[in-house]
Amino acid sequence: xxxxxxxxxxxxxxxxxxxxxxxxxxxxxxxxxxxxxxxxxxxxxxxxxxxxxxxxxxxxxxxxxxxxxxxxxxxxxxxxxxxxxxxxxxxxxxxxxxxxxxxxxxxxx
Amino acid sequence: xxxxxxxxxxxxxxxxxxxxxxxxxxxxxxxxxxxxxxxxxxxxxxxxxxxxxxxxxxxxxxxxxxxxxxxxxxxxxxxxxxxxxxxxxxxxxxxxxxxxxxxxxxxxxxxxxxxx
Numbered sequence: 001x002x003x004x005x006x007x008x009x010x011x012x013x014x015x016x017x018x019x020x021x022x023x024x025x026x027x028x029x030x031x032x033x034x035x036x037x038x039x040x041x042x043x044x045x046x047x048x049x050x051x052x053x054x055x056x057x058x059x060x061x062x063x064x065x066x067x068x069x070x071x072x073x074x075x076x077x078x079x080x081x082x083x084x085x086x087x088x089x090x091x092x093x094x095x096x097x098x099x100x101x102x103x104x105x106x107x108x109x
Numbered sequence: 110x111x112x113x114x115x116x117x118x119x120x121x122x123x124x125x126x127x128x129x130x131x132x133x134x135x136x137x138x139x140x141x142x143x144x145x146x147x148x149x150x151x152x153x154x155x156x157x158x159x160x161x162x163x164x165x166x167x168x169x170x171x172x173x174x175x176x177x178x179x180x181x182x183x184x185x186x187x188x189x190x191x192x193x194x195x196x197x198x199x200x201x202x203x204x205x206x207x208x209x210x211x212x213x214x215x216x217x218x219x220x221x222x223x224x225x
Contacts (some may be wrong), residue, residue, distance in 0.1 A: 004151075008149075019137065024193060031211065033213075034121075041153070041218065042113075042200060042216035042217055042218050042219055043216050044216070045186040045213045045214070048211055048213070050210055071201075083127045087151050087152075089151070090183070091212070094165075095207055095208050095209065095210070095212065096157075096165065097214065099152050099153070100136070100151050101149065101150050101151050101152030102149070102150070102151055104149075
C-alpha cells in the first residue's frame with residue numbers, strides 16, 4: 001500500500017525560509033505533487049516532480065529523491081499570505097493521487 | 110477561463126435527509142473527480158469519471174452515495190440518507206485527462222456540508 005507522512009504544523013517568520021518535508025512509501029510511482037490550500041479554499045497546484053532533483057519556481061522550490069521516498073517544498077522570502085496548508089500528493093501506479101494530511105504553515109511577523 | 114464551479118457552497122441538513130451537490134468542470138476537461146475532505150486531512154477520492162464513465166468508484170459508499178455525469182460535463186453527487194459522519198467538505202476537481210503522470214487537477218471551492 002501507500003503511505004505519506006508530513007508534519008502536522010510548522011511555524012516560521014516573515015521573510016525567512018522554511019522547508020516542509022514529505023516522506024512516502026509506495027509500490028508504484030508516477031510523480032509527486034505539492035498543493036497549497038488556504039483555509040476554507042480549494043487546493044491549488046504548486047509543483048510536480050517525477051525525476052530526482054530540484055524544481056524551482058519563483059519563491060517556491062520542490063525537491064525529490066525517489067530512492068529515499070522523500071520530497072520537500074522550500075519556501076523562500078516568506079510572506080504572510082503564505083500561511084496555508086501544504087499538501088503532498090503521490091501519484092501511484094494507477095495514476096491516482098494519494099494525498100497526505102497536509103502541513104499547516106503559520107507565518108509570524 | 111472559468112474555473113471549476115460548485116454549488117451550493119454551504120449546506121446544512123438534518124440527518125436522514127437527502128442532499129445533492131453539483132459540479133461544472135473546466136471546459137474541455139474530460140476527467141472529473143469528487144473528493145471528500147475532513148478538517149486537517151487531505152482529500153479522499155470518492156469517484157473519478159472519464160467523460161461519462163465512472164472509472165474508479167471503489168471508495169464511494171454505494172449504500173448511500175451516488176453520482177452521475179450524464180453528458181460527460183456536469184456532475185451531481187448525492188447522499189441519501191445523510192449521516193452525522195458525512196459532515197465534511199466535498200470537493201470537485203477536473204483535469205484534461207488521466208492516465209498520465211503529469212496530471213494537474215483543478216479544484217472547485219467545495220461544498221461544506223453540515224449534518225445535524
